[in-house]
Amino acid sequence: MSIYNSIGKQYSKTRIPDVRIVNQLIDLLNLQKGSIIADIGAGTGGYSLALANQGFFVHAVEPSIVMQKQAVEHLQVKWFTGYAENLPLPDKSVDAVVSILAIHHFTHLEKAFQEMYRVIRDGTIVLLTFDIRFAQKIWLYDYFPFLWEDALRFLPLNEQINLIQNNTKRRVEAIPLLLPHNLSDLFAAAAWRKPELYLQPEVRAGISSFALANQDLVEQGLQLLSADLRSGEWTKKYGDIHNFKEIDLGYRFIRTTLDN
Template identity: 80%
Template sequence: MDLIINMPIYNSIGQQYSKTRIPDIRIVNTLIDLLNLPKGSIIADIGAGTGGYTIELAKQGFLINAIEPSLVMQKQAVEHPQVKWFSGYAENLPLPDKSVDAVVSILTIHHFSDLEKAFQEMHRIIRDGTIILLTFDIRLAKRIWLYDYFPFLWEDSLRLLSLNELINLIQKNTKRRVEAIPFLLPHDLSDLFAAAAWKRPEMYLNPEVRAGISSFALANPDLIEQGLQLLTADLSSGKWEKKYGDIHNLTEIDIGYRFIRATLDN
């Protein structure tokens, strides 16, 4: 089942989005490596948000068509001469056929209302280049402490397609060979998406951080409050450290995040 975010909610959670969803250089570098394109190539960034990764790619010499349905998000973007902004949805991209060299979509496909249509649209607008997605499959994840305090994060993610189902859907609708590349989350990510602060539990007590995570914004406030009260108490008493402190020995962790690269067979 796809997760559908209606625009009023997303306009609301996007108000301060650019403050906590700062593009992480390791994600940027991985994107560039996977794209393997010369400067001057045209890239469609679908679900570009506030343009964090859009601008980073533009700085590397790419021409970016940024597609984003939320005007609240678009207005937070920094202007760049190599970025053109378009209002639109993944299921009906406002770009001509075969008009881009590659497509990227970063932590967005769980927001799409119709994945099959979205992948068909990616196939329509791209020439013979690569489609790069960053997504996650909770089934591949180690069940870390976060889900003990906020179990709805785990339960809601189980509604999404599995990685294998997703790969099959992409192959069917883009006529491309698909591979998944694990993205182990560093301990100091600047882009504070859902599991990014896995080693920094106090970050989840910050309402500004939670506001930039759609899973929190869409959750039952009572369930969030229960988790916050328990997490606050356990951090204060030392119970969290006693139970989960071993996580401090890790510098990166696999919590189910994957880059997906879809390429045409040569």
């Protein structure tokens, strides 16, 4: 989306692909090395690069030039400027499609899924998405309640699955992504055990729900969080979260496969 031309200028500094997400993605794709994968909403190309480093060829599709310019060049990653709803790729030209935490930015999900179906051959579509209705309501949403409220406006997981099934003629399954406590990809809830990271402007700049929010509300939450961390109040109220090594915060892989 064009919004990333303004908010995505330092995106690659905090949105570093996490090797565990990459490995799970590859397991779900179940492809031979040398296969061609379309990465839709590729951003700065972190996951495209990770897939290329594992022996795949990647067609990275991203509308934001600002994001594309941050990409690390790789001989097996080819960039295309375009939107999910009108992919600049030929019919049946790729072996698989991935989209990592991007579909909530698509303007027309039905058309986007139709386009994924158009460009893929017989392979798998794997999306990483979220439905906050499955999430534990952790401390983050006490300080920044707009994050919870905004996420509730996104399509429920079952509606996402129904849209995909209806537009790709494939069998669909959802697989939970439990978030470890030391993720390198600092998306919205990734720092669930490291509250101090949300005080860093560059971390918030890489999270669209922060960057697009009412900044007065963000500032209110930051002041309260900062004060509670200094006083020890945060640890007193929420410190038990350090007992968890991973947590379900509503993130899900959606995988589509042919019925055979």
